[in-house]
Amino acid sequence: MCRGPSTPLILGSYVYGRYTEKEELIKLLVSDCDDTNRHRVAPFCVIPVIGMGGIGKTTLAQIVYNDKRICEAFDNGLKNLFSKKRFLVVLYDVWTESCDDWNKLLIPFFEGDQRSKIIVTTRNEGVASITGTLAPHRLQEMSHDACWSLFLHHAFGVRGLDMHARLKEIGEEIVKRCKGLPLAIKTQGGMLSSKLDILIGLRF
Structure with a gap:
């Protein structure tokens, strides 16, 4: 079972060696997106950040997310969305067994009503052990x-x-x-x- 205090959304305010990538990503986010592929997957813009494990994708995204320009351009922050509200969130096909990742993900939800619920679907016993506060609901084969x-x-x-x-x-x-x-x-x-x-x- 995962233990330990919640971690902040971001540590520090600078991505070493990623200034150019940071500025390029912010420029994309604050400008109008090209309409070519917008409706292929979703009615809004989706910007993939691709790279091998450990290369800094999550850190870059966090730095950009907390940049002042982004905060001014967007109605930002899940914390405000969930504040004092009773919510139900479904997380599909979770596979990572990282306690640290799970703690980071939970941060915005702590602002909500304690009666709130999160459903996590997974095929991984390790994920169930890390995320669950109740015994897992196990699905059997259909009749x-x-x-x-x-x-x-x-x-x-x-x-x-x-x-x-x-x-x-x-x-x-x-x-x-x-x-x-x-x-x-x-x-x-x-x-x-x-x-x-x-x-x-x-x-x-």
Whole structure:
């Protein structure tokens, strides 16, 4: 279990050797973004910062985040957003087992109501141990009936069970191989759906 005091959002106010990168990033943030790819992923601008582990991506982002120009340009600060409010936050597919990273992430949330909740989804037992204040809620494989219903929806849609007996056999075998995992079932069902017209035209 992770222990220790909360860490500040940032230590110091200068990124050694990264002045140029800092200024370039701030310029991008305070100016209007190019519209070329804006709606490809999100309706707002997303600026990736890429580099190998330990190269200083997080530190650079923190320095930029706390720069006076950024504070003046944006309605900045999760602390103000969560202050005295009861919130529910969901963090998807968390994988890092760093106590330090987790402590930094939690800092803005301490301003909220103590009745607030955070849900962390992960496949990593170490993450569950570090982040959880309650026993983990463990998801088991779905039942066969639930899997079959999900598969029908994604593979055959409104056609449902109105299919050739051989197609049903194929579907049952696919569901069996997915071993109760809904993502696998949806993926396989979608793949079968895209080929359904061809399969229906075949003679079994």
